[in-house]
Amino acid sequence: MLRIILQVIGVIILIPVVTIVTLKLEKQGADGPSILFPGGELVSGELHSGPDPDWRFTDDVTTIELQLVNPLSSRTIFIMESDGKVYIPSGYMRSFLGRIWKDWAFQADEGDGLAVARISGVRYERKLNRIKGGDVIDGVAAKLAAKYAGGSTPEAIAAIKEAVMNGDTWIFEMAPRDGARL
Amino acid sequence: MKTKNYFILCTAITVALVISLLYVPGLSDTVEQLILGFLATNAR
Numbered sequence: 001m002l003r004i005i006l007q008v009i010g011v012i013i014l015i016p017v018v019t020i021v022t023l024k025l026e027k028q029g030a031d032g033p034s035i036l037f038p039g040g041e042l043v044s045g046e047l048h049s050g051p052d053p054d055w056r057f058t059d060d061v062t063t064i065e066l067q068l069v070n071p072l073s074s075r076t077i078f079i080m081e082s083d084g085k086v087y088i089p090s091g092y093m094r095s096f097l098g099r100i101w102k103d104w105a106f107q108a109d110e111g112d113g114l115a116v117a118r119i120s121g122v123r124y125e126r127k128l129n130r131i132k133g134g135d136v137i138d139g140v141a142a143k144l145a146a147k148y149a150g151g152s153t154p155e156a157i158a159a160i161k162e163a164v165m166n167g168d169t170w171i172f173e174m175a176p177r178d179g180a181r182l
Numbered sequence: 183m184k185t186k187n188y189f190i191l192c193t194a195i196t197v198a199l200v201i202s203l204l205y206v207p208g209l210s211d212t213v214e215q216l217i218l219g220f221l222a223t224n225a226r
Contacts, residue, residue, distance in 0.1 A: 003183075004183070007183055007188050010188075010192065011191070011192065011195065014192055014195060014196065015195065015199065018195070018196050018199045018200065019199060019203065019213060020217070022199065022200050022203045022204065023203060023210055023213065023214065026203070026204060026210065034210075034211070034214055035211075035214050035215065035218055036214045036217055036218050036221075037214065092221075097221060097224060101221055
């Protein structure tokens with residue numbers, strides 16, 4: 001009887017493991033990510049050069065593709081413009097699953113932060129700088145609430161600011177790379 | 183089930199799953215959505 005139970009447990013574990021490994025490997029070398037699994041290098045799309053655009057156009061963009069240069073992998077992520085700059089969030093950062101799911105954020109924070117963002121088919125070379133506090137969070141939280149949390153109510157903004165302050169949500173500015181023209 | 187037959191079953195499940203995910207249109211996207219829903223609910 002114990003043998004049968006162990007065999008059933010083995011099959012129950014086997015199915016999700018094979019599924020996740022297969023999906024992950026399938027996406028690994030792709031030109032961009034899927035919804036959940038990281039992709040490879042962002043290859044297609046015009047590479048933007050020159051001054052930064054007016055980032056307010058991202059108000060109409062739900063998600064972008066973000067590729068880290070080191071390690072080379074890409075994922076789908078939200079984007080917020082605030083005060084002429086663009087930011088990306090990473091949530092669930094203090095949870096066990098979040099640490100596995102959002103490993104890119106730890107890599108960006110601990111590494112050089114060099115990244116490429118593909119927004120509406122155009123690639124932008126950027127540098128990710130983590131924002132831990134300050135007045136800038138007010139505008140970012142308001143935009144995050146407005147775009148992704150059902151509206152920029154005072155309660156929603158306060159909840160997002162608290163999540164940022166206590167480390168549950170990380171915010172990165174997608175800044176120009178050193179030497180890039182503004 | 184004997185160990186040999188069990189391994190054959192596991193291999194068959196693995197092969198069927200991999201082929202289905204790679205070649206059945208839309209299946210991998212559906213599975214991804216399910217995983218995303220699970221993570222969004224439980225990663226807190």
